[in-house]
Amino acid sequence: MKPLPPDFYMRDVDLVARDLIGTTLQIDGVGGVIVETESYDMADPASHSFAGRTPRNAAMFGPVGHAYVYRIYGLHHCLNIVCGEPGSAVLIRAIEPLYGIERIRARRGLAMRERDLCAGPGRLCEALEIDLALDGVSLSAPPFEMAERSETPPIVAGPRIGITRGAERMRRFGWKGSPWLSRPFPKNHTAMQQY
DNA sequence: CGGATGATCAACT
DNA sequence: GTTGATCATCCGC
Numbered sequence: 001m002k003p004l005p006p007d008f009y010m011r012d013v014d015l016v017a018r019d020l021i022g023t024t025l026q027i028d029g030v031g032g033v034i035v036e037t038e039s040y041d042m043a044d045p046a047s048h049s050f051a052g053r054t055p056r057n058a059a060m061f062g063p064v065g066h067a068y069v070y071r072i073y074g075l076h077h078c079l080n081i082v083c084g085e086p087g088s089a090v091l092i093r094a095i096e097p098l099y100g101i102e103r104i105r106a107r108r109g110l111a112m113r114e115r116d117l118c119a120g121p122g123r124l125c126e127a128l129e130i131d132l133a134l135d136g137v138s139l140s141a142p143p144f145e146m147a148e149r150s151e152t153p154p155i156v157a158g159p160r161i162g163i164t165r166g167a168e169r170m171r172r173f174g175w176k177g178s179p180w181l182s183r184p185f186p187k188n189h190t191a192m193q194q195y
Numbered sequence: 196c197g198g199a200t201g202a203t204c205a206a207c208t
Numbered sequence: 209g210t211t212g213a214t215c216a217t218c219c220g221c
Binding site: 038040046047048070072073074075076078080091093120121122123126160161162163164166 | 211212213214215
């Protein structure tokens with residue numbers, strides 16, 4: 001698998017979020033293909049960076065291509081990848097688990113349904129053992145590894161999930177028809193043709 | 196099936 | 209003191 005070029009994230013955050021669908025994310029050999037993302041930036045009321053730089057969101061204003069990891073609801077973690085525009089990042093919401101399934105199962109539960117192992121930002125972080133220790137860490141070097149697509153997926157866009165303030169902008173992206181999504185996309189989604 | 200609920204904490208006001 | 213870019217479980221259809 002070919003590693004993602006360093007300038008991959010140095011673009012408009014919506015484009016990066018779209019183009020991350022189909023790429024492979026691994027940590028210490030555990031991971032799979034990204035099938036769902038969301039984009040955030042400073043102009044977005046739903047974004048942690050909306051009110052400017054703070055101790056928590058500092059990574060969103062740090063090096064491009066590094067991780068922004070935060071704790072949510074006191075129980076879970078969420079993984080973002082920082083993009084070119086300061087205060088912008090892509091939330092990784094779901095992957096198709098392909099590598100290190102045994103370790104994923106050990107962390108997520110032996111009886112966990114296959115499709116629920118990494119379907120959601122919190123579940124994904126538990127499966128890949130991502131926590132605050134990885135906040136600010138580069139995605140382009142161990143323990144992380146990002147790889148290019150092996151095929152061009154059909155991509156859909158829709159409104160984001162779980163936000164209270166943000167408008168219903170189409171900033172959630174997913175692999176059309178994938179069984180590994182955290183939730184299906186609305187019926188009247190916008191089909192995105194590309195390439 | 197779908198909706199409601201409690202868990203639990205770092206950051207923010 | 210309040211608030212989540214969530215999840216697993218419980219309850220009623």
